[in-house]
Amino acid sequence: MKRLLLGLFIIIFMGACSKDLYQYYDYDNLIYAYTTGGVKDKEMKKFTKKYYRISCSKKGVKKQPAPGVCVEYGYFLYKQGKKDEAKESFLREVQLYPESQKCVQQILKSLAL
Amino acid sequence: MRRKGFLINILLIVSIAIVAFSCGLARDMIDRNMPKEDTAANTNDVITSILKAEGEDRAEDSIAMAQDTTQKVEVLSKKEINKLKKEREKQDKISSGDTLSWFKKNKELYFPTKIDRDSSYPLMYKEKPKSILILYPYNRSKIVQASQMFVMNIAKEFALRGYYVVSPLTTFELYKQDTMACAKKTQPSEVKKYKQDYGVDAVLFVTIYTLRKNWWSTNINSVAEYCLISTQSGDTLFYRKADFNYDTPIPPYKEKKTQDGSFKMDQKSLMYFGTCYQMQHSVFMDFPFGPYHKEYMLDRKKFSYRKIMKYKLDMRPS
Numbered sequence: 001m002k003r004l005l006l007g008l009f010i011i012i013f014m015g016a017c018s019k020d021l022y023q024y025y026d027y028d029n030l031i032y033a034y035t036t037g038g039v040k041d042k043e044m045k046k047f048t049k050k051y052y053r054i055s056c057s058k059k060g061v062k063k064q065p066a067p068g069v070c071v072e073y074g075y076f077l078y079k080q081g082k083k084d085e086a087k088e089s090f091l092r093e094v095q096l097y098p099e100s101q102k103c104v105q106q107i108l109k110s111l112a113l
Numbered sequence: 114m115r116r117k118g119f120l121i122n123i124l125l126i127v128s129i130a131i132v133a134f135s136c137g138l139a140r141d142m143i144d145r146n147m148p149k150e151d152t153a154a155n156t157n158d159v160i161t162s163i164l165k166a167e168g169e170d171r172a173e174d175s176i177a178m179a180q181d182t183t184q185k186v187e188v189l190s191k192k193e194i195n196k197l198k199k200e201r202e203k204q205d206k207i208s209s210g211d212t213l214s215w216f217k218k219n220k221e222l223y224f225p226t227k228i229d230r231d232s233s234y235p236l237m238y239k240e241k242p243k244s245i246l247i248l249y250p251y252n253r254s255k256i257v258q259a260s261q262m263f264v265m266n267i268a269k270e271f272a273l274r275g276y277y278v279v280s281p282l283t284t285f286e287l288y289k290q291d292t293m294a295c296a297k298k299t300q301p302s303e304v305k306k307y308k309q310d311y312g313v314d315a316v317l318f319v320t321i322y323t324l325r326k327n328w329w330s331t332n333i334n335s336v337a338e339y340c341l342i343s344t345q346s347g348d349t350l351f352y353r354k355a356d357f358n359y360d361t362p363i364p365p366y367k368e369k370k371t372q373d374g375s376f377k378m379d380q381k382s383l384m385y386f387g388t389c390y391q392m393q394h395s396v397f398m399d400f401p402f403g404p405y406h407k408e409y410m411l412d413r414k415k416f417s418y419r420k421i422m423k424y425k426l427d428m429r430p431s
Contacts, residue, residue, distance in 0.1 A: 021273050021405060026369045026376075028265060032386065033376040035261045035285055047376065062405065066272050068280025075282060099244040099277040102312030107283065110290075 022066035023059035026050070031072070048076045055089065067097055071107065078111055087113050225419070230401050233417035236350045237401045238410065240343050242314035244277040246307055249288035250319035250337075251297035258382065259324045261285070262389040263337070267317065270393045275406025279311060296320060301342050301349075308344035315350055317341050324385060332360040333388045339396065351400065354421045357392040361428035365391045395424045 030051055033039050039047050055073035057065050074089030090104050090113070189197070206212070231238060247267055250260045264281045271278045287294045296318040304316045322336040334357070341351035359365050366387025368377065378386060399417040402408045 021275065024269065024369075027269075028386070029368065029376050029378060031265055031281060032258075032261060032378055032382070035265075035282070036258055036382075038376065043375075050376070061407075066269075067277045068268065068272075068283070071280045072282045075286075097277050099312065100279075102310070103244075103279055103283070106310055 019061065021061045022064070023054075023057045024066060025054050025057065027054050027066075027069075030054075044076070044080055048073070048080060051076055064096055067100070068093070070096065071100070071104065075107075075111075078113070083113060086111075228417050228419075229414045230399060230417045231413040233399070234351055234401055236343065236346075236348050238413060240314070240345060240348075240350065241404075241410075242276070242341075242343065242350065243404050244279070244313045245271055245315050245317055245341070246279045246311055246313040247271075247281070247284055247317045247319070248299060249284055249295035250321050251295065252321045254321050254324040254335075256324045256385055259321050259385070259389075262324075262382075262386050263319055263321060263393070266386075266389045266393040267319070267397075270397045270400075271403070274397065274400055275403030275409060277403075277405070279313060301340070302347060304342050304344045304347065313344060315341050315343050324388070326384065330360075331362075332358055333365070333384065334358050335388055335392050337392070337396075352420055353396055353418075355392065355396045356423045357388070357395065358423075358425045358427070359388045359391055361426055363428060391426060392424070395426075396422075 030047065034047070051073055055065050055069050057069075060066075070089050070093035074086040074093070077083075077089060078086035087108070090108060093100050094104050247264050250263050252260045256262075261281075264284055268278045268281045293299065297320075299316075299318070301318065307313050307316050318340040320338040322338070324333075324335045326333045336354075336356045338354045339351065340349060342348070343350050364384075364387060366383060368383060399415070402410075402412050
């Protein structure tokens with residue numbers, strides 16, 4: 001009985017420890033829905049709210065959101081007219097990933113932010 | 114009437130004269146071209162030389178016969194004949210320069226030598242790219258959403274291997290703004306502009322050849338080509354052509370549903386998306402780790418696949 005409990009504990013512990021660098025949650029569903037036109041303008045608020053969980057993720061080995069996630073979140077905020085928050089999210093991407101500086105600059109330029 | 118008869122006579126005489134003259138000319142021509150006979154002395158010489166040669170041959174034959182009678186005639190068995198044949202074949206092979214055995218020749222086919230990542234992707238370790246842009250793929254399959262499926266899964270795979278990947282949404286927006294910004298219309302020599310505009314170290318070109326599932330089969334097939342090109346040197350850092358088959362009752366992808374079940378994929382899309390996910394996972398399994406991974410630059414001696422690979426995931430119970 002003791003061995004069985006120990007085995008179960010090890011399995012649960014190993015399952016809880018994700019080796020992935022980042023936690024994506026339901027990222028695939030959301031981005032796929034957005035890119036294939038599955039998100040209507042009315043649903044944008046709900047959509048952004050769902051995406052917020054991914055952009056604030058502190059799970060995974062790196063304990064930070066995956067590359068490009070903050071840019072995407074900023075873009076969704078921009079689509080809703082929240083320009084300041086969008087810019088903040090874009091700049092957060094540069095803080096987390098300095099390689100993205102030029103890319104973010106280009107996006108900010110194209111969105112006139 | 115008399116005149117007519119006279120004229121006919123004259124014509125006859127003239128024609129006979131012409132024929133006779135022409136025959137004479139022909140004979141002259143034949144005579145001239147005919148080989149002239151040698152003198153009788155010459156013909157005799159020829160005959161004697163022929164007779165001499167025949168005599169010499171006969172003498173040689175008689176000597177050989179005499180030798181044969183001294184040696185015993187050996188009768189070879191079938192085994193010995195085969196041995197001789199094999200020896201002769203060997204000698205022929207050696208003379209033609211074909212010295213490798215069948216096993217040595219076909220060993221690579223069945224037991225390929227393990228190649229490490231350092232020798233497979235030397236430029237990846239030399240140039241050390243940190244950021245990657247995935248260009249909108251050239252989709253030649255019949256699935257319209259294949260491009261989206263590939264870009265999303267490749268981006269995730271690169272990110273999990275420790276690279277900074279420009280978000281897939283940026284790739285799609287870039288394509289919306291300018292349709293030239295895709296793998297089909299961009300030349301590999303033009304990638305330097307992405308270094309200037311987006312500051313990326315490498316650009317990935319993807320060509321999707323097929324993504325299909327036939328109605329009579331449970332197998333999902335996907336063929337694609339990947340080419341990662343450096344924006345600094347223009348060299349190819351990574352190349353792979355993959356033929357992927359997924360044929361198992363286990364769903365290829367476990368969907369992480371949203372809390373209220375909204376924005377979920379339909380079953381058909383999920384099937385193709387899952388296959389793309391499994392495919393990218395297999396294709397980039399030996400891709401060197403990036404700077405955000407703890408094994409960065411420590412995986413040089415790990416295994417790598419060949420450039421052209423056939424993957425088959427078949428877990429059907431027998």
